[in-house]
Amino acid sequence: MKTLADLKKIREKAQEEMKLRGGNTRIKIVVGMGTSGIAMGAREVMKTFLEEIANRNLTDVLVTQTGEKGLSSLEPVVDIIEEGKPKVTYGNMTPEKVKKVVVEHIVNGRIVSDYVVATGN
Amino acid sequence: MKFYRSHILVSINETSLAAGVQEFITALRNELAKNDLAEEINILETGPLGFFGRGICLTVYPENINYEGVKIEDIPELVQEHFLKGRPVKRLMVGVTEKFSPKFNYENRIVLRNSGIIDPENIDDYIGAGGYVALEKALTNMQPNDIIAEVKKSGLKGRGGAAFPAGLKWSFTSALDVPQKYVVVNADEGEPGTFKDRLIMEGDPHQLLEGIILCARAVGASKAYIYIRGEYKLCIARLEKAIKQAYDYGILGKNIFDSGFDLDIELKIGAGAYVCGEETALIESLEGNRGTPRWKPPFPGVEGLWKAPTIVNNVETLANVPFIIAKGADEFLQYGTPDCPGTKVYTILGDVAYPGLCEVDMGTTLRTIINDYAGGMKKGFRFKAALVGGAAGVILPDRLLDVKMDFTSLNQYSAVLGSGAILVLNEHQSIVDLLWSILRFFRHESCGKCSPCKNGTQQLYQLISKIRKGNGTMEDVNLMLLIAETMQQTSFCALGQSPIMAVRSAIENFTDEFIEITKK
Numbered sequence: 078m079k080t081l082a083d084l085k086k087i088r089e090k091a092q093e094e095m096k097l098r099g100g101n102t103r104i105k106i107v108v109g110m111g112t113s114g115i116a117m118g119a120r121e122v123m124k125t126f127l128e129e130i131a132n133r134n135l136t137d138v139l140v141t142q143t144g145e146k147g148l149s150s151l152e153p154v155v156d157i158i159e160e161g162k163p164k165v166t167y168g169n170m171t172p173e174k175v176k177k178v179v180v181e182h183i184v185n186g187r188i189v190s191d192y193v194v195a196t197g198n
Numbered sequence: 199m200k201f202y203r204s205h206i207l208v209s210i211n212e213t214s215l216a217a218g219v220q221e222f223i224t225a226l227r228n229e230l231a232k233n234d235l236a237e238e239i240n241i242l243e244t245g246p247l248g249f250f251g252r253g254i255c256l257t258v259y260p261e262n263i264n265y266e267g268v269k270i271e272d273i274p275e276l277v278q279e280h281f282l283k284g285r286p287v288k289r290l291m292v293g294v295t296e297k298f299s300p301k302f303n304y305e306n307r308i309v310l311r312n313s314g315i316i317d318p319e320n321i322d323d324y325i326g327a328g329g330y331v332a333l334e335k336a337l338t339n340m341q342p343n344d345i346i347a348e349v350k351k352s353g354l355k356g357r358g359g360a361a362f363p364a365g366l367k368w369s370f371t372s373a374l375d376v377p378q379k380y381v382v383v384n385a386d387e388g389e390p391g392t393f394k395d396r397l398i399m400e401g402d403p404h405q406l407l408e409g410i411i412l413c414a415r416a417v418g419a420s421k422a423y424i425y426i427r428g429e430y431k432l433c434i435a436r437l438e439k440a441i442k443q444a445y446d447y448g449i450l451g452k453n454i455f456d457s458g459f460d461l462d463i464e465l466k467i468g469a470g471a472y473v474c475g476e477e478t479a480l481i482e483s484l485e486g487n488r489g490t491p492r493w494k495p496p497f498p499g500v501e502g503l504w505k506a507p508t509i510v511n512n513v514e515t516l517a518n519v520p521f522i523i524a525k526g527a528d529e530f531l532q533y534g535t536p537d538c539p540g541t542k543v544y545t546i547l548g549d550v551a552y553p554g555l556c557e558v559d560m561g562t563t564l565r566t567i568i569n570d571y572a573g574g575m576k577k578g579f580r581f582k583a584a585l586v587g588g589a590a591g592v593i594l595p596d597r598l599l600d601v602k603m604d605f606t607s608l609n610q611y612s613a614v615l616g617s618g619a620i621l622v623l624n625e626h627q628s629i630v631d632l633l634w635s636i637l638r639f640f641r642h643e644s645c646g647k648c649s650p651c652k653n654g655t656q657q658l659y660q661l662i663s664k665i666r667k668g669n670g671t672m673e674d675v676n677l678m679l680l681i682a683e684t685m686q687q688t689s690f691c692a693l694g695q696s697p698i699m700a701v702r703s704a705i706e707n708f709t710d711e712f713i714e715i716t717k718k
């Protein structure tokens with residue numbers, strides 16, 4: 078049995094979860110998953126992003142993947158896309174670097190310039 | 199909490215079940231697990247997705263990519279290419295292999311707005327999508343009469359065929375001061391080629407429940423029945439689940455959210471006769487009697503189930519109500535025409551590229567529905583005619599393609615919107631054959647209670663059979679008109695009053711074809 082107040086809570090929680098499905102998010106992480114990206118460890122990079130985001134309960138972040146970008150020497154490559162800001166591309170990513178990017182860039186909004194290989198559109 | 203980077207929405211409906219969607223999902227889960235993706239990608243079973251598609255259909259979020267006709271053999275490719283590498287598999291995508299790019303036809307949707315987006319078996323999803331907001335509003339801020347006033351203001355008309363204003367119907371029943379009233383949902387959907395109610399219930403069962411609760415609250419009913427076709431197995435299962443969830447949450451039962459309002463909802467499985475969709479026959483059937491119509495008046499709203507005042511409404515009618523109460527009648531009036539506000543859900547079958555379901559504004563033309571929503575005609579075919587409104591509907595030729603589809607506009611052409619079934623015929627198909635199958639249907643479905651219909655449907659069928667074989671004359675054609683007109687004037691219920699629609703429209707709009715076939 079629920080009260081109207083319970084219903085409100087259920088609604089808020091479900092809304093968060095559905096927002097994730099729909100892609101209405103503040104920040105988008107795009108991992109390059111072409112053949113060479115995968116060979117260079119893009120799967121591990123992707124997984125680490127997902128783990129870090131789940132651990133921190135970040136509900137406004139979207140992780141998605143894309144194909145080859147023609148930057149094979151820099152793989153795994155990750156783009157961070159935020160509404161109204163230039164795109165940031167990180168290269169040669171590893172799980173360790175991912176953790177740092179999540180804390181610094183995703184949570185605190187500070188670009189980790191050491192890993193950046195390109196910015197802009 | 200669990201974080202998925204991607205969600206695969208799989209449409210579960212009778213079509214996809216027939217195409218083996220359950221096995222497909224198992225295979226997809228296995229393949230995702232094999233590729234170590236099970237923790238990253240979520241599979242969500244849902245109702246009709248926002249596009250017309252064949253067989254098993256998927257929508258992948260966040261990219262919002264639509265696949266259709268996917269088979270188990272395609273799974274390894276889908277997983278390798280799309281889910282692992284992010285490269286959508288073009289050959290399976292909807293609309294990209296053909297010139298037509300389907301208009302995602304739920305742009306303007308009210309009734310189907312959650313369908314294909316939420317998990318219909320999870321009440322929290324419905325709540326998250328704004329579900330039961332209307333109920334909260336109705337119980338805390340509104341009196342029963344306010345609900346009726348809002349529905350009246352919205353101009354909502356019954357979607358079951360007769361187009362009677364819902365708010366007006368409710369106001370008659372609400373005014374009666376008696377201890378017991380009922381709400382009965384007409385989910386019998388017997389019109390051939392119609393399956394909109396099925397998809398509305400499959401895709402979003404809680405929306406219907408909320409509509410029922412609002413109606414019951416408005417008129418003062420404490421018990422509701424959903425009279426549903428026995429063949430609708432998936433709807434039945436989902437509604438049962440939804441009802442149980444609603445009881446668990448205290449949305450149904452005694453003293454709902456401390457308002458003092460009680461409501462129980464029960465499912466009743468129908469036996470499948472067409473006439474049982476007629477409201478008084480439906481009530482007879484609910485009472486355990488043979489499903490034959492009763493005399494009206496008294497109307498069910500005054501004397502219905504077990505002689506108690508009973509609101510009978512169609513599924514789609516009630517499914518509109520949560521939107522009207524939550525967003526207000528003014529928002530609802532933004533859709534459709536001033537005379538017929540809101541949207542209409544159509545099922546389109548026949549020779550169109552994408553047969554299926556769409557929800558569009560009232561007043562959208564038949565041409566737009568066919569071209570923009572159903573992808574136009576199938577490759578290589580030309581439009582000849584459309585049967586609009588099912589067996590109790592009319593046959594429209596191409597010169598009427600620009601008629602607006604709403605109750606009032608169609609009336610000017612003695613046509614009806616009926617249940618919203620559209621059957622499209624190509625230039626090689628015969629109107630005589632179509633009329634034959636309609637009249638065969640009526641002969642089979644006449645309940646035999648009154649002689650104009652019992653004998654008339656028999657005679658109409660014999661005449662059209664004779665004509666179809668090439669043995670008829672124009673006198674026979676005219677006799678058909680006379681019989682159908684007599685039936686219209688003298689039959690006991692609307693079933694016997696309906697064949698005139700198809701007969702007259704066929705003969706008037708396609709006279710040449712009748713002249714041709716009777717010449718031989």
Ligand SMILES: Cc1cc2nc3c(=O)[nH]c(=O)nc-3n(C[C@H](O)[C@H](O)[C@H](O)COP(=O)(O)O)c2cc1C
Pocket residue numbers: 355356357358359360361362384385386387388389472473474475476477478510511512513515516691692693
């Ligand atoms: C032969 C016959 C079959 C009908 N079948 C249905 C049906 O399957 N579903 C339905 O909602 N209404 C059907 N109706 C219309 C109902 O009698 C009734 O008008 C309707 O359920 C009222 O709901 P509404 O005002 O919400 O449209 C049928 C009517 C006739 C005469």
Ligand code: SF4
Pocket residue numbers: 473491643644645646647648649651652689690691692693694695
């Ligand atoms: S019109 Fe036909 S279906 Fe209706 S009561 Fe008469 S015989 Fe029965």
